[in-house]
Amino acid sequence: MSPLSSGLLGDLDPTSDRAVFRQIADQLREAIDRGRFREGEKLPSEAELVDHYGVSRMTVRNSFSILQGEGLVHAEHGKGVFVRPRPPVRRLASDRFARRHREQGKSAFIVEADAAGSHPQVDSLEVKEEKASQDISTRLGSVRRVLARRRRYLLDGRPVEFATSYLPLDIARGTQIAEPNPGPGGIYARLEELGHRLDHFEEEIRARMPSPDEVRTLRLAAGVPVIHLIRTAFDTEKRPVEVCDTVMAADAYVLAYQLPAT
C-alpha cells in the first residue's frame, strides 16, 4: 500500500485562506513531527504528491522548499526528499579551556573527539601574517598587523567548524605559534610558556544564516544556521593576546556555560 493511500496525509481545505502549498507543507510537517516519517526516511515523491493533492508540480515543490528552509528535510537529486536526521552534536563545555586540559599532547578537539568515539580531522591549515581588520584590531588593542592561523575541523569526515586565530605580531612572530603545528596543548600552552599567563576568556555568540562561502566550507544543508563565536583571550595583565573567530554548523553544536550567581 502506498503511503498516500494509507491516510498518512489528509486533504486540502479549499475554503481555507491558507495557500495550498502551505497546507501541504503543514501536513507533511505534522506527519514528520508525529513520527509518521522517521529520520532519514523518504517522503512521497513530487509526482506522488501531485497526484494525491491534484495540484501542479510547482505547488508541491513550493511546499518542499518551505520544509527545507525550516531545516526539516533535504532533497537528494535523483533519489528523493528525506527527513533530515539530527546529527550528533558536539558539546562545548565551559571548562574546555581549563589549564588542566592543556597538559596533554594533543589538541582539545582531537582529544575530545577521540573520547566520544568519532574520527576527528583538521585541515585547510594556513598560518600567515596579515593586516588586521578594523574589528580584530580593536579587540586586540589597536594592532595593525597580526598573525592569522586558519583551520577547519571535521568529525567523521563532516566539516563542523572553521576558525581563525589572530595574535599580535610582537607576541607570536618567530615563535612556535607561527608554525603550522603549535605543539602540545596548542597556542594557549605556548602563550603561557612565553610568559602570557592566561587570566580569562570573553566569548561573544551570534547566530545567523550562512553566507554562500560558509555553506561551501561547512557543506551545510538548507535550513541550517551557523553559530558565530568570537573569543578573546586575556593574560593576567588584562592584555588581549588572542582573538579567535569561529563559525560552527549550528546543527553540530550545543554550547554550555556556567555563570556565577555572585
Add this chain to the structure above:
Amino acid sequence: MSPLSSGLLGDLDPTSDRAVFRQIADQLREAIDRGRFREGEKLPSEAELVDHYGVSRMTVRNSFSILQGEGLVHAEHGKGVFVRPRPPVRRLASDRFARRHREQGKSAFIVEADAAGSHPQVDSLEVKEEKASQDISTRLGSVRRVLARRRRYLLDGRPVEFATSYLPLDIARGTQIAEPNPGPGGIYARLEELGHRLDHFEEEIRARMPSPDEVRTLRLAAGVPVIHLIRTAFDTEKRPVEVCDTVMAADAYVLAYQLPAT
C-alpha cells in the same frame, strides 16, 4: 536613470554551469554587499529584473527566495523587495544575573532596556501548574509537576524573546513566585528570600531555524534563526531550583560570556 541601466547589475553568463536564478541571486547579493543597495533600500522589482535579464518571472522569484533564505532581503506585498536592515541587538552580558542586579525594583529586562533608550514590554503572561516534560523533569531532578511561568518580551513593539520558567512545586507553590507579578528583583530574588541562595547557573545554547509557531510569536522574517537557551539555576546545596527555556530572535541578540582560564 533606472538602477538597471546604470550598470548596477551585470549580464548572465550563458556558458556557466551555474543556474540562471543563482547567477541573478549572486549579482544581487554582491550589489548589496558592496553597498550598491543600502539597508532598507528597495531592490529592482520582479518585472524590472525580468526585462533586464530576459528571463521568466519565476526565475527572478527564485533568486529572491534564495536571498530571503539567507536573511539578506525581505519582501513586502504591494511595495517591493528590500534590503533587510540590521536591527539593533541586545547584548546579554555574563554578569546579568549578578546579585547586585537584583537589588532594584524592576526586572533586569526592563532596567536594561530603559538604560539603552528602548521601550520594553512584557506580555502573554501565564502562570500555571502543569505536568513536567521528560526533559524538564530530568533537569529539575525527577519532579512530576512544575509551576510554569511563560512570558514574551518586546523591545519598541518588536517581540524579541519568549521564555518559560519551570520551578518545582514544593518550592514555588503558594509563594509570590506563583503570582503573575513576582515582585522586585524577579523570581531569583524570591528564591533567595525563600532560603534557596543561588550558587550558579548553567546555560545550554543551540541555534536552529524557527518552527512556524515561533515565527508567529516572534514575528520573524524569513532567514532569521532562533537562539534556544536553556538555563538551570542551582542553589548552594547544588539543587536545581529553576529551569528557564528561552527562544530568542537571533538577529536581536548577542550573548556574551566570560570563562575562567583556570
Add this chain to the structure above:
DNA sequence: CAGTGGTCTAGACCACAAT
C-alpha cells in the same frame, strides 16, 4: 531504463499599497 529532483517558460488571477 524508469524514476527522481533541478531548472525554466509563459502565461493567469489575486491581494495589497500607493497615488
Add this chain to the structure above:
DNA sequence: TTGTGGTCTAGACCACTGA
C-alpha cells in the same frame, strides 16, 4: 488605477540515481 509581490497552472527539458 497602476505597480507591486503572492499563488498557481501545465507544460518542457535536463541531470542524477539505481535497477
